[in-house]
Amino acid sequence: MTQHRGMVIVGAGECGARAAFALRENGYSGPIDVLGEEEHRPYERPPLSKGRPGGAVPLKEIATQAQWDSAEISLSLGTKVTEVDRADRVVRLADGRIMHYDKLLFATGARARRLPLATTAPVATLRTMSDAQHISSIAVPGSHVAIIGAGLIGLELAARLRAGDVDVTIIEVSSAALGRAVPPELAARLVQRHRNEGVRFEFDAEITAITDRTIALLDGSQFTADLIVAAIGAEPETGLAEQAGLEVRNGITVNVTLATSDQNIFAAGDCCNFPSPRTGAPVRLESWRNALDQGEHAAANMLGASREYQKTPWFWSEQYDLTLQVAGLPQPGRPFVRREPGSGATLLFQFDDDGRLVSASGLGPSGSVAKEIRIAEMLIERGARPDPRLLADAQSNLKKLLRTG
Numbered sequence: 001m002t003q004h005r006g007m008v009i010v011g012a013g014e015c016g017a018r019a020a021f022a023l024r025e026n027g028y029s030g031p032i033d034v035l036g037e038e039e040h041r042p043y044e045r046p047p048l049s050k051g052r053p054g055g056a057v058p059l060k061e062i063a064t065q066a067q068w069d070s071a072e073i074s075l076s077l078g079t080k081v082t083e084v085d086r087a088d089r090v091v092r093l094a095d096g097r098i099m100h101y102d103k104l105l106f107a108t109g110a111r112a113r114r115l116p117l118a119t120t121a122p123v124a125t126l127r128t129m130s131d132a133q134h135i136s137s138i139a140v141p142g143s144h145v146a147i148i149g150a151g152l153i154g155l156e157l158a159a160r161l162r163a164g165d166v167d168v169t170i171i172e173v174s175s176a177a178l179g180r181a182v183p184p185e186l187a188a189r190l191v192q193r194h195r196n197e198g199v200r201f202e203f204d205a206e207i208t209a210i211t212d213r214t215i216a217l218l219d220g221s222q223f224t225a226d227l228i229v230a231a232i233g234a235e236p237e238t239g240l241a242e243q244a245g246l247e248v249r250n251g252i253t254v255n256v257t258l259a260t261s262d263q264n265i266f267a268a269g270d271c272c273n274f275p276s277p278r279t280g281a282p283v284r285l286e287s288w289r290n291a292l293d294q295g296e297h298a299a300a301n302m303l304g305a306s307r308e309y310q311k312t313p314w315f316w317s318e319q320y321d322l323t324l325q326v327a328g329l330p331q332p333g334r335p336f337v338r339r340e341p342g343s344g345a346t347l348l349f350q351f352d353d354d355g356r357l358v359s360a361s362g363l364g365p366s367g368s369v370a371k372e373i374r375i376a377e378m379l380i381e382r383g384a385r386p387d388p389r390l391l392a393d394a395q396s397n398l399k400k401l402l403r404t405g
């Protein structure tokens, strides 16, 4: 008996949705099945931690049902995939159904990391629409929210809550915010802005216990809040891939074409660990554009394109009226070249030992760094060696570097 096979995508987030539409845009006319555990049609996660609180959490769908229908993509929601059988090229679903595939894409994303602490106290996280709705229902004006973790999502949530007159304390185990992904100077500036807005920070704070709504720290201090949110990062969703015998090392290991060691299976977005363009060093990113770009890229390669993924990492964050944008991967310990283009914006560039631009980070009022980061991103992608003095000179037109670099 011939089996009815097609393209199967596990995970209906940014990456899975973009991959499905890209399969059609690349001319594929066979069956496409997108299987997602969440109940909502695929939506954008970035708005969940941004903007003003109050009222309904904004649900920004990636495509309407009419668009899914007109592209003839079958979207199964509330559907968990429980097993991938590579020998028979079949996936099994929690509801008992099985599906046969020609090519399979893992777009399973990541889940919020849980606190490594034995507690029965309610500790919220922020990854999904339901998480955001839960936070909004408790974080009303005048309430107090304790956020554990001064990473991007913790800081964005703090800004959102302050705009709604919610009292916010951020508890961070290390001595600074934003870890390695953001240059320390820009991270410190963001922390200062939060302080000016009334956010309290507890750095170097080790939590020893959480009971009911009270957090106890090693130094003996205690904080009681109406809501505790753990914003301590995310872990790639790799259980299915592991069980299927694929290599998993901080994400599902893929090669430059986003294929796994099984030629019929690809992985993309937050769940995958891929070789960095140029250096080849393995990297896993949790960023909106990476999920979108890799989803589209994987789709083309599922159809046989065999193209190498070369995009420069890029992400943004919004806190109050400030926008942060980072292109490339900032290298801790490497010196920065600074550019001050005016209106309170700061750009910091880094070079490798061969003089190639490797990262550009910018912070400033909304829109003030976008153009220059975009140019830097193109320079990084080309492996360009721009003159650091020109980058530092606020009067120099960076566009010229694109023509000469």
Ligand SMILES: Cc1cc2nc3c(=O)[nH]c(=O)nc-3n(C[C@H](O)[C@H](O)[C@H](O)COP(=O)(O)OP(=O)(O)OC[C@H]3O[C@@H](n4cnc5c(N)ncnc54)[C@H](O)[C@@H]3O)c2cc1C
Pocket (backbone or CB within 6 Å): 010, 011, 012, 013, 014, 015, 016, 035, 036, 037, 038, 044, 045, 046, 047, 048, 049, 079, 080, 081, 082, 107, 108, 109, 110, 111, 126, 127, 128, 153, 237, 240, 268, 269, 270, 271, 285, 286, 287, 288, 289, 291, 314, 315, 316, 317, 318
């Ligand atoms: C609150 C928040 C704010 C953010 N803000 C920014 C930002 O400002 N800038 C930025 O660059 N990035 C931001 N991000 C990151 C960005 O949203 C993610 O990188 C992106 O959503 C990843 O997309 P993905 O499709 O790879 O994974 P996900 O969005 O995690 O989607 C994966 C989907 O797969 C489903 N799934 C997993 N396992 C199974 C299974 N076995 N069966 C069926 N379905 C399964 C999951 O339920 C999930 O719906 C933010 C993320 C969050 C949570």
